[in-house]
Amino acid sequence: MCNPETNETAASTVQAPLVKTPSVETPASDVVLSPWAIETRSMNFWYGNFQAVIDLDMKIERNRVTAIIGPSGCGKSTALRTFNRMNDLIPGTRVEGEILFNGRDMYGPGVDPVALRSRIGMVFQKPNPFPKTIRENIIWGARINGFQGDPDELVETSLRQVYLWDEVKDKLKKNAYELSGGQQQRLCIARAIAVSPEILLMDEPTSALDPISTGKIEDLMTEFKERFTIIIVTHNMQQAGRISDDTAFFLNGILVEMGPTREIFFTPKDPRTENYISGRFG
Amino acid sequence: MNASFQSASLRERHRNGKIFSALFFASTLFAIVSLVTLLASVLDQTAGWVLIEYSIPEADIVPSDDEGNPIPLASLESEGLLSILDENLGGRRLKALDLEKPLAERSPGDLRELIIAEVLEPSVVRSWNFAESMLSRESIFQWAAETVPEGSLVFRWWISSSFLSHSQSSNALFAGVRSAILGSFMTIVLTILIAFPLGLGAAIYLEEYARDNRINRFIKTNIYNLSGVPSIIYGMLGLGIFVRFMAPLTSGALFSAASAAGDSVPLEAAALAADGRTILSASLTLALLILPMLIINAQEAIRAVPRTLRESGYALGATRWQVIFHHVLPSSMDRILTGTVLAVSRGIGETAPLVLVGASTFLTQDPTGIFSKFTTLPIQIYQWTSRPQPEFRNIAAAAIVVLMVLLMSLNSAAIILRNKFRSQRRV
Numbered sequence: 001m002c003n004p005e006t007n008e009t010a011a012s013t014v015q016a017p018l019v020k021t022p023s024v025e026t027p028a029s030d031v032v033l034s035p036w037a038i039e040t041r042s043m044n045f046w047y048g049n050f051q052a053v054i055d056l057d058m059k060i061e062r063n064r065v066t067a068i069i070g071p072s073g074c075g076k077s078t079a080l081r082t083f084n085r086m087n088d089l090i091p092g093t094r095v096e097g098e099i100l101f102n103g104r105d106m107y108g109p110g111v112d113p114v115a116l117r118s119r120i121g122m123v124f125q126k127p128n129p130f131p132k133t134i135r136e137n138i139i140w141g142a143r144i145n146g147f148q149g150d151p152d153e154l155v156e157t158s159l160r161q162v163y164l165w166d167e168v169k170d171k172l173k174k175n176a177y178e179l180s181g182g183q184q185q186r187l188c189i190a191r192a193i194a195v196s197p198e199i200l201l202m203d204e205p206t207s208a209l210d211p212i213s214t215g216k217i218e219d220l221m222t223e224f225k226e227r228f229t230i231i232i233v234t235h236n237m238q239q240a241g242r243i244s245d246d247t248a249f250f251l252n253g254i255l256v257e258m259g260p261t262r263e264i265f266f267t268p269k270d271p272r273t274e275n276y277i278s279g280r281f282g
Numbered sequence: 283m284n285a286s287f288q289s290a291s292l293r294e295r296h297r298n299g300k301i302f303s304a305l306f307f308a309s310t311l312f313a314i315v316s317l318v319t320l321l322a323s324v325l326d327q328t329a330g331w332v333l334i335e336y337s338i339p340e341a342d343i344v345p346s347d348d349e350g351n352p353i354p355l356a357s358l359e360s361e362g363l364l365s366i367l368d369e370n371l372g373g374r375r376l377k378a379l380d381l382e383k384p385l386a387e388r389s390p391g392d393l394r395e396l397i398i399a400e401v402l403e404p405s406v407v408r409s410w411n412f413a414e415s416m417l418s419r420e421s422i423f424q425w426a427a428e429t430v431p432e433g434s435l436v437f438r439w440w441i442s443s444s445f446l447s448h449s450q451s452s453n454a455l456f457a458g459v460r461s462a463i464l465g466s467f468m469t470i471v472l473t474i475l476i477a478f479p480l481g482l483g484a485a486i487y488l489e490e491y492a493r494d495n496r497i498n499r500f501i502k503t504n505i506y507n508l509s510g511v512p513s514i515i516y517g518m519l520g521l522g523i524f525v526r527f528m529a530p531l532t533s534g535a536l537f538s539a540a541s542a543a544g545d546s547v548p549l550e551a552a553a554l555a556a557d558g559r560t561i562l563s564a565s566l567t568l569a570l571l572i573l574p575m576l577i578i579n580a581q582e583a584i585r586a587v588p589r590t591l592r593e594s595g596y597a598l599g600a601t602r603w604q605v606i607f608h609h610v611l612p613s614s615m616d617r618i619l620t621g622t623v624l625a626v627s628r629g630i631g632e633t634a635p636l637v638l639v640g641a642s643t644f645l646t647q648d649p650t651g652i653f654s655k656f657t658t659l660p661i662q663i664y665q666w667t668s669r670p671q672p673e674f675r676n677i678a679a680a681a682i683v684v685l686m687v688l689l690m691s692l693n694s695a696a697i698i699l700r701n702k703f704r705s706q707r708r709v
Contacts (some may be wrong), residue, residue: 089596091494116598128590130609140608141598187596195598 034103037062037199037229038083043097044109045087049200052078054253056097060246065221065230067244067261069237071276075253076233082230083162084120085113085273118145121192121228125204127184129176129191134159135170137187138178141195158194162220163184182213189220200224202232206239218243237277241265249273294467325408327679330415332448334455335433337403343370355394363393370401384540403456406434406673440680449646450662454673457666459681461648465561465641465656466688470630472565473572478622480569481576485618488577490606509574517635522566525639529558532566534653559640562652565641568632572625579621583614616703623696633660659685696700 040061045053053075060066068076076231081087082095085106098105112260118141129137138155139147147154159165164186168179176187185205192200203220206214221230221243234240240247241261248258249270257264257273268274330581341352343366355363364385367376379385379396387398398404407430410422415437426435448458492498537579586611611618641661649656659681666678672701 083291084597086593089593114599114601116599117597122593122597124590124593124597126590128594130590130591142602144598144600144604144608156372191594191598231546 006217011014012135026140034100035061035062036100037102038231039057039100039103040079040082041098041100043079043082043095043099045075045082045096046094047078047090048092049205051055052253053082056255058248058255058258060229060231062229063225063227064245065225065232065243066246066248068231068233068250069233069240070250072091072235074250076248077203079250080137080203080231080233082198082255083201084122086117086122087115118195119197120196120199121195122201123185123188123192123203123205126208127181127188129179129184129187131175131177133173134176134179134187135172137191138194141191143279144197154194157192159187161193161224162190163216164190180213182209182216185213185217186220193224197228199229199231202230204233207235238266249276251276291680315388323681324682326413326619327676328683329412330410330438330676331419331422331435332409332438332673333407333430333435334404335407335430337405338370338401339432340402343397343401355397358390358394360388360390360393363390363397366397366401367393370397392671396674399453399456404453406454406671408531409438409673431640438676440676441683445677445680446684449648451646451656452644453679454666457674457677459659459662459684461645462657462659462662462681463684463688465645465649466630466658466660466685468561468652469564469568469656469658472561472627473568473629474622474626476565477569477573477576477625479620480538481573482580482618483624484577485580485584486606486611486650489581490602490610505574505577509578512634513571513632514634514638515639516571518569519570520639520664522565524563525558525567528563532558532560532653534560534562534651537653541700557640557655559642559655560653561649562658564636564639564641564658565652567635568629569631571635572629574626575625577624579625580614580618583617583621584610587613612703616692616700618701619696619700623693627693630689630692631660631685633664636661637664659688661675 029102036059038058040056040058043053043056043058044051045056050060056079058079068080070076078087082099083101085092087095088278095107101116101120105111106113130140132140135151135155138158139151142154143151156165156169159168164183167183168174168187171178179187185208189200189205206217209217218239221232224230225245232240232244244261246259247261247264249256249264249268249272251272257268257270264273265277268277323583340355344352344355344358345362345365347353352361366601367385369557371379376385377424378398406427415422426433444456445458445655446463448456449461451457484505488502492501525530591609591613592605595609600608636658642655642657642662643665645655645657647655661680663681663685666674667680
């Protein structure tokens with residue numbers, strides 16, 4: 001069907017057979033495509049009585065890597081998790097305002113968060129493969145989303161894209177927990193892209209990994225931005241500087257400043273950003 | 283630094299640690315010693331010398347060979363055995379036995395057994411425990427020879443194949459636990475079939491779907507309370523609801539009436555004649571009894587599944603049910619099964635609720651289906667221990683061993699199953 005050696009062909013193969021049930025937020029008919037992958041309009045977020053995100057206006061461009069930085073507890077992970085409605089699963093949370101995905105409010109009526117999440121993938125801080133075989137890890141997400149193509153091909157192309165194929169091709173039937181931490185995290189990325197999402201949310205994906213594994217994942221992100229919009233939350237400012245095109249700085253639930261990474265790092269407009277970047281707090 | 287002060291306090295801390303570890307060891311030792319004593323005292327009663335007296339000596343009924351010596355029963359064939367029965371039993375009794383199963387069709391072994399039970403009529407004069415039998419053999423023999431010289435002293439293993447294959451009898455020498463084992467087994471299987479899906483379903487609902495509001499908190503608290511309710515209360519509930527109120531259903535009258543619609547028996551009459559004291563009622567009662575425990579165990583197992591695992595499922599666009607079915611349940615199944623085994627083990631050993639629900643204390647027939655009258659091992663043990671004849675204590679001990687073996691095999695089956703699930707779980 002394709003030559004899985006090259007990533008581009010591989011990607012198109014993955015996308016082609018993926019049959020998605022027509023859902024309300026298929027952008028084809030009723031929505032004018034927004035220039036932004038994700039746009040929030042005065043978004044507020046509460047955990048019970050605690051407001052974690054305050055009046056957030058943020059525009060995230062397509063096919064770029066956007067880094068969200070800020071000290072612990074500043075609401076950056078919370079903001080990220082509103083972008084695929086992951087916070088819906090936590091009881092007692094509340095969202096106000098709008099979050100537009102392809103120009104349509106993802107918290108609006110008639111939007112099914114299940115369908116939404118299959119188009120906005122997520123990679124977590126701690127590698128969390130399913131306690132199943134490596135092969136099953138890749139196939140499961142695609143299958144529940146109606147994948148009808150060749151599963152072996154999907155496994156191979158997905159694993160090749162994260163450069164894991166050569167390392168695991170002889171033990172696809174082994175439990176995913178037999179892999180190293182870095183391999184597990186790359187498996188999680190492969191699992192996420194096997195569903196062919198449009199956006200990839202990454203919540204501190206390398207904070208539990210060693211520098212070599214971190215490097216491999218950073219390389220992947222730079223490569224992937226041609227096909228996905230990547231939003232990454234990170235504690236590591238060097239990492240943000242290395243891989244991101246845009247950077248957003250959060251402090252106490254407020255988006256202090258956002259812009260091209262170079263500007264944020266070298267000519268920040270806000271003194272708080274400058275303090276944080278130069279390591280004066282956080 | 284104050285060196286002397288520090289070392290003194292360190293010594294004290296070490297001493298405290300040693301005292302506590304000694305205490306912990308002592309309590310473990312106490313538990314083990316108690317268990318071993320218990321087990322030993324049970325096993326002690328399952329074998330030993332028994333002094334048996336026959337109403338007629340064997341030599342009086344068997345024919346003699348050419349030299350005038352009596353031929354032992356064991357070497358007689360069907361013909362000879364039948365003639366002994368003919369000579370010694372009344373016509374009425376013979377007819378009754380023939381009705382049960384034609385005598386001519388019975389095997390020589392069966393006939394010999396019948397002669398021993400019906401003609402020789404052995405009765406236990408005295409039985410000795412295993413330890414006594416081993417240690418003071420001489421004095422036992424002496425006592426037997428002095429007290430009942432015509433009696434026969436045999437060494438008896440109370441747990442035997444005939445004990446397992448015989449039903450209840452009023453003579454301890456012929457009593458067995460077959461119908462009790464079958465009753466226990468059928469009851470517990472049916473209990474699992476009823477309670478496991480209900481308990482697991484309730485646990486999934488409470489953990490995964492129920493919102494954290496006042497009603498659900500009230501329900502959860504009360505499930506905890508229910509697990510502490512004495513089992514006899516469940517027995518009364520079972521008696522009131524399953525045995526009495528739902529008698530047409532639990533006695534099977536509804537179903538037999540439906541299947542025999544052509545017959546002229548009216549439904550009301552069948553229901554009136556029906557008796558709800560069946561395996562079905564017992565299982566429903568036991569299921570209610572273990573349900574709170576099952577729910578709590580399963581809830582805890584489900585709660586122990588890490589949130590990251592659920593999130594990884596949801597992040598791929600899975601529905602709640604897909605996450606539960608494909609990830610939460612497989613990851614928690616080993617713990618759920620362990621909890622189920624604990625709950626079911628409690629159910630197997632229950633006596634009080636079954637007494638109320640109407641387990642038969644003297645049942646010579648095997649249960650044939652869920653609408654049969656039944657007895658279970660604990661009921662049987664309870665009944666035997668309450669009889670005055672000391673030899674029934676021996677068969678009660680034997681039945682206890684059978685019950686323990688049944689429990690242990692159930693547990694090991696569950697452990698094997700659990701390990702199978704656990705090998706898949708690495709979180």
